[in-house]
Amino acid sequence: xxxxxxxxxxxxxxxxxxxxxxxxxxxxxxxxxxxxxxxxxxxxxxxxxxxxxxxxxxxxxxxxxxxxxxxxxxxxxxxxxxxxxxxxxxxxxxxxxxxxxxxxxxxxxxxxxxxxxxxxxxxxxxxxxxxxxxxxxxxxxxxxxxxxxxxxxxxxxxxxxxxxxxxxxxxxxxxxxxxxxxxxxxxxxxxxxxxxxxxxxxxxxxxxxxxxxxxxxxxxxxxxxxxxxxxxxxxxxxxxxxxxxxxxxxxxxxxxxxxxxxxxxxxxxxxxxxxxxxxxxxxxxxxxxxxxxxxxxxxxxxxxxxxxxxxxxxxxxxxxxxxxxxxxxxxxxxxxx
Amino acid sequence: xxxxxxxxxxxxxxxxxxxxxxxxxxxxxxxxxxxxxxxxxxxxxxxxxxxxxxxxxxxxxxxxxxxxxxxxxxxxxxxxxxxxxxxxxxxxxxxxxxxxxxxxxxxxxxxxxxxxxxxxxxxxxxxxxxxxxxxxxxxxxxxxxxxxxxxxxxxxxxxxxxxxxxxxxxxxxxxxxxxxxxxxxxxxxxxxxxxxxx
Ligand code: SF4
Ligand code: SF4
Ligand code: SF4
Numbered sequence: 001x002x003x004x005x006x007x008x009x010x011x012x013x014x015x016x017x018x019x020x021x022x023x024x025x026x027x028x029x030x031x032x033x034x035x036x037x038x039x040x041x042x043x044x045x046x047x048x049x050x051x052x053x054x055x056x057x058x059x060x061x062x063x064x065x066x067x068x069x070x071x072x073x074x075x076x077x078x079x080x081x082x083x084x085x086x087x088x089x090x091x092x093x094x095x096x097x098x099x100x101x102x103x104x105x106x107x108x109x110x111x112x113x114x115x116x117x118x119x120x121x122x123x124x125x126x127x128x129x130x131x132x133x134x135x136x137x138x139x140x141x142x143x144x145x146x147x148x149x150x151x152x153x154x155x156x157x158x159x160x161x162x163x164x165x166x167x168x169x170x171x172x173x174x175x176x177x178x179x180x181x182x183x184x185x186x187x188x189x190x191x192x193x194x195x196x197x198x199x200x201x202x203x204x205x206x207x208x209x210x211x212x213x214x215x216x217x218x219x220x221x222x223x224x225x226x227x228x229x230x231x232x233x234x235x236x237x238x239x240x241x242x243x244x245x246x247x248x249x250x251x252x253x254x255x256x257x258x259x260x261x262x263x264x265x266x267x268x269x270x271x272x273x274x275x276x277x278x279x280x281x282x283x284x285x286x287x288x289x290x291x292x293x294x295x296x297x298x299x300x301x302x303x304x305x306x307x308x309x310x311x312x313x314x315x316x317x318x319x320x321x322x323x324x325x326x327x328x329x330x331x332x333x334x335x336x337x
Numbered sequence: 338x339x340x341x342x343x344x345x346x347x348x349x350x351x352x353x354x355x356x357x358x359x360x361x362x363x364x365x366x367x368x369x370x371x372x373x374x375x376x377x378x379x380x381x382x383x384x385x386x387x388x389x390x391x392x393x394x395x396x397x398x399x400x401x402x403x404x405x406x407x408x409x410x411x412x413x414x415x416x417x418x419x420x421x422x423x424x425x426x427x428x429x430x431x432x433x434x435x436x437x438x439x440x441x442x443x444x445x446x447x448x449x450x451x452x453x454x455x456x457x458x459x460x461x462x463x464x465x466x467x468x469x470x471x472x473x474x475x476x477x478x479x480x481x482x483x484x485x486x487x488x489x490x491x492x493x494x495x496x497x498x499x500x501x502x503x504x505x506x507x508x509x510x511x512x513x514x515x516x517x518x519x520x521x522x523x524x525x526x527x528x529x530x531x532x533x534x535x
Binding site: 044045046047048049050052053202204205225245246247253254255256274275301 | 390391392393395415416417418419420421426427429439441453467468469472473475476477478479
């Protein structure tokens with residue numbers, strides 16, 4: 001074999017080797033692609049079926065319908081409140097957005113992220129930072145700054161009544177009661193003085209909401225770890241509760257629900273939940289009536305569906321995922337596509 | 338669990354004001370033995386915020402059982418009585434019989450702390466990294482369970498075979514001296530600053 005033939009054979013061998021390697025590479029890639037494509041997540045033997053939990057077929061026919069939505073151009077919208085005239089206030093980041101007749105009317109800038117807000121019958125606005133509350137007039141001007149609730153405080157909800165302001169603090173696991181001048185009166189810790197249940201408020205995740213009793217008789221406070229809503233008199237005495245843990249539509253599912261609550265003018269309640277994202281309607285005795293918005297109304301995984309109710313009983317749901325205040329009304333025929 | 342030192346002290350877990358990740362107690366994960374990987378510059382890790390718990394971390398690792406394990410971030414755990422990562426969906430009574438437990442490997446231990454709080458620990462010898470417990474913990478709880486490549490086990494393959502299959506592209510190379518990725522804190526949520534009770 002002469003030198004040229006040897007070189008030629010060596011080159012052919014090398015080229016053949018490289019070719020084989022390329023073919024092997026391409027085949028491996030194709031196999032990987034095929035395996036990836038033919039192994040969809042649905043075939044996961046360890047699948048946890050969230051959709052099975054979201055089923056709504058056995059729930060009573062919904063009598064609520066979505067009638068509108070207000071866009072909320074805010075960073076991380078967190079809470080909303082309606083005043084007696086229907087003006088909507090929404091906090092997010094360091095701002096409070098004021099919406100009149102569906103249009104942005106004003107933005108109020110504050111020094112810290114606003115966790116929650118409420119507005120009283122006189123139109124005074126109460127905004128809570130993580131550790132303290134500030135009072136603003138209708139023009140959004142600062143009128144008063146209340147005392148700091150301490151290093152552990154994490155305020156999650158505020159409800160301003162005619163004489164008292166209740167502030168839910170999940171860090172300290174209690175509800176603080178203030179008078180309208182900002183004087184701290186006492187705290188409700190949820191511990192039953194009779195001792196048949198220990199633990200007071202159990203708050204596994206940072207959702208701890210409350211709503212004023214519409215008849216002026218104290219406050220309804222969610223005890224999320226017990227999956228129920230408890231009533232307290234203005235003196236902080238617990239007089240009753242409703243709601244229970246379970247997997248049915250009428251029950252609260254998860255380790256800690258409902259995340260938000262509002263009482264409607266007729267005394268019935270609307271609640272929102274996380275995990276199974278849904279908004280439900282209960283009678284004033286806590287009997288399940290039906291869905292305001294079933295799970296399919298929301299993006300999967302959304303949390304923080306804050307609630308408020310208008311004077312006519314319309315329910316406003318803050319949807320942080322869609323960045324909207326979504327408006328639902330009862331008594332209309334169910335919407336059919 | 339025979340080792341009493343792992344029993345949570347009542348007051349130990351009840352103390353407050355903790356910085357994010359400062360005392361991440363993921364079975365020693367904060368001070369993990371990176372082993373061979375530490376001598377190299379980069380190691381594989383999965384981003385728990387991107388992971389969709391597809392199950393392939395359990396099946397695609399070259400090791401059997403997988404080098405991916407569930408870890409527990411005690412800082413953000415709710416210490417719930419009804420833990421959705423621990424119990425099967427649909428149970429009505431919190432009986433810890435095997436038929437009521439979610440984990441296919443029996444790798445989650447439930448320890449009573451004080452009424453009504455329970456601590457949940459992962460036995461990494463048993464965990465297969467399937468992620469079944471991760472999804473409900475994230476949906477219903479605080480997301481304290483999440484998957485991580487454990488670097489005392491991972492042999493740091495040139496091309497991680499899970500990374501090739503991961504449908505959400507959750508795998509990336511991370512510096513060997515910072516080999517773990519915590520689940521991100523949702524800015525929409527109030528930061529968790531305190532433990533369960535004081
Ligand atoms: S393969 Fe990717 S998506 Fe699937 S469990 Fe592992 S990290 Fe999560
Ligand atoms: S459910 Fe899967 S990921 Fe969770 S502890 Fe058990 S084996 Fe590990
Ligand atoms: S690098 Fe290798 S050993 Fe480590 S997780 Fe990936 S496949 Fe498993």
